[in-house]
Amino acid sequence: MTVESILEKLVAFPVLGGESNLSIIHWIKDYVESHGVETKLVPNEEGTKASLHCRIGPAVDGGVILSGHTDVVPVEGQEWTTDPFVLTDKGDGKLYGRGSCDMKGFLACCLAALPQMIEAHLKKPIYFAFSYDEEIGCLAAPELAREINTYYTETPKYAIIGEPSLMEPIVGQKGIYILETYVNGSAGHSSRIKQEISAIHEAMHLILWLEQKMDQLIADKQLDNRFHPPHSSIHIGLVKGGIAPNIIADKASFYWDLRTIPKDDISSIVAEFEAFCREREEKNRKIFPGFEIKNVEHHPSVPHLDTKADDDIVGLIKKISGNSKLDTVSYAAEAGQFANEGFHAAICGPGSIEQAHRADEFIAIEQLEKGVEMMEKLITELSSEDFL
Numbered sequence: 588m589t590v591e592s593i594l595e596k597l598v599a600f601p602v603l604g605g606e607s608n609l610s611i612i613h614w615i616k617d618y619v620e621s622h623g624v625e626t627k628l629v630p631n632e633e634g635t636k637a638s639l640h641c642r643i644g645p646a647v648d649g650g651v652i653l654s655g656h657t658d659v660v661p662v663e664g665q666e667w668t669t670d671p672f673v674l675t676d677k678g679d680g681k682l683y684g685r686g687s688c689d690m691k692g693f694l695a696c697c698l699a700a701l702p703q704m705i706e707a708h709l710k711k712p713i714y715f716a717f718s719y720d721e722e723i724g725c726l727a728a729p730e731l732a733r734e735i736n737t738y739y740t741e742t743p744k745y746a747i748i749g750e751p752s753l754m755e756p757i758v759g760q761k762g763i764y765i766l767e768t769y770v771n772g773s774a775g776h777s778s779r780i781k782q783e784i785s786a787i788h789e790a791m792h793l794i795l796w797l798e799q800k801m802d803q804l805i806a807d808k809q810l811d812n813r814f815h816p817p818h819s820s821i822h823i824g825l826v827k828g829g830i831a832p833n834i835i836a837d838k839a840s841f842y843w844d845l846r847t848i849p850k851d852d853i854s855s856i857v858a859e860f861e862a863f864c865r866e867r868e869e870k871n872r873k874i875f876p877g878f879e880i881k882n883v884e885h886h887p888s889v890p891h892l893d894t895k896a897d898d899d900i901v902g903l904i905k906k907i908s909g910n911s912k913l914d915t916v917s918y919a920a921e922a923g924q925f926a927n928e929g930f931h932a933a934i935c936g937p938g939s940i941e942q943a944h945r946a947d948e949f950i951a952i953e954q955l956e957k958g959v960e961m962m963e964k965l966i967t968e969l970s971s972e973d974f975l
C-alpha cells in the first residue's frame with residue numbers, strides 16, 4: 588500500500604481520545620502481521636483500548652522506537668469544508684482530514700515503509716509503538732514504554748516521537764499538569780462576609796498565590812531560553828462559583844494548568860501550593876470548621892523532555908530528517924515519558940503543529956513524502972555496520 592492509501596484508511600477510523608481504539612489498532616495489527624511481523628497489544632484494564640508494539644529486525648540492543656498515537660481530537664463545533672473522516676485531496680498539494688497531520692501521517696509513513704524495513708538487512712531493530720488516549724493527557728504511553736523495556740530481551744536505545752514538527756528535531760517539551768481546585772466555604776447573607784467564609788474570596792487568594800508563584804519563578808531567573816515563553820506558566824482558565832451579589836458563595840472551583848520548563852519541578856510547585864491550602868484551611872476553620880480545599884488532578888502530569896543538543900538521538904534525527912535546527916515545544920507529547928523510561932528521545936514528524944486540532948486539518952503531500960524519506964534514511968542507517 589502507498590503512504591496515501593494507508594493514511595486514507597487510518598483517517599477513516601474516527602477514534603477520538605478517550606474512546607475505544609480497537610478498530611484502528613486491529614487494522615494496524617492485521618496490516619503489520621500480513622507482512623509476517625509479530626505484534627503485541629497492550630490493552631487497558633477493561634480491554635476496550637490497546638497500544639501496539641512490534642519489532643522489525645534482529646533482537647539486539649540499540650534499536651530505534653517509532654512512537655505515535657492512534658487517537659485524534661474531536662471535530663464538534665468546528666467548521667469543516669470536507670468530511671473530516673474522509674481523506675480528501677483537493678488538488679492543492681494537501682490532504683485534508685482529522686488526524687492527517689496529528690498524527691496519522693507519521694503512522695502512515697511508518698507502515699508504508701514496513702516492507703522495506705523487512706527486506707533491508709537491519710543490523711539494529713526498528714520498533715513501532717502506537718498508543719491511545721494521547722489527546723486526553725498522554726495516558727497510555729508510560730505503560731507502553733515500560734512494556735517495551737520489559738517485553739524484549741534486548742534494549743532499544745532511541746525513541747523518535749513523530750508528532751508534527753515539519754520534520755525538525757524537537758529536543759525539549761514543557762512538563763504539563765492540569766488540576767481542578769474545589770473550595771468549600773459557608774453560605775450566608777453577604778453582610779456577614781466577616782462571619783462566614785466565602786468560597787469565592789478564598790478561591791481568589793489561591794489564584795493570586797498561583798499567579799505570584801509564577802512571577803516569583805520569573806523574578807528568580809528560573810528561565811530556559813530554548814522555550815517560548817522561557818518560563819514556567821501557571822494559568823487559570825475556568826472559574827465557577829456563586830449565585831448572587833447578596834449571597835456568600837459556599838462553593839467555588841477553578842481549573843488551571845501548569846507548564847514547566849525542565850529546571851522547574853511540577854511536584855514541588857504543587858506541594859508548595861498544597862501547603863498554602865493547608866495554611867488557609869487552618870486559618871478559616873476557626874470561623875467555619877467545615878472549610879476545605881481540594882485539589883484534584885485532571886490526569887497524571889506529563890513529564891518534560893530535556894534532550895541535550897549533543898545527544899546521539901539528535902545526531903541521528905539530523906541525519907535522517909535533513910534538518911539540523913533544533914527546537915522546543917510547549918504542548919504535551921509522549922516524548923518525556925519515553926525519556927523517563929531511559930530511551931534517548933526526541934520529536935520529529937511530518938506536518939505542522941499549526942494545522943493540528945483545527946477545522947480542515949491537513950498534511951502537505953510534500954511533508955508526507957519527507958516522512959517516507961526519513962524512514963528510508965533510517966533504514967539505511969540501521970543497515971550500516973557502523974551505526975552507533
Ligand SMILES: [Zn+2]
Pocket residue numbers: 656689690721750751
Ligand atoms: Zn499528536
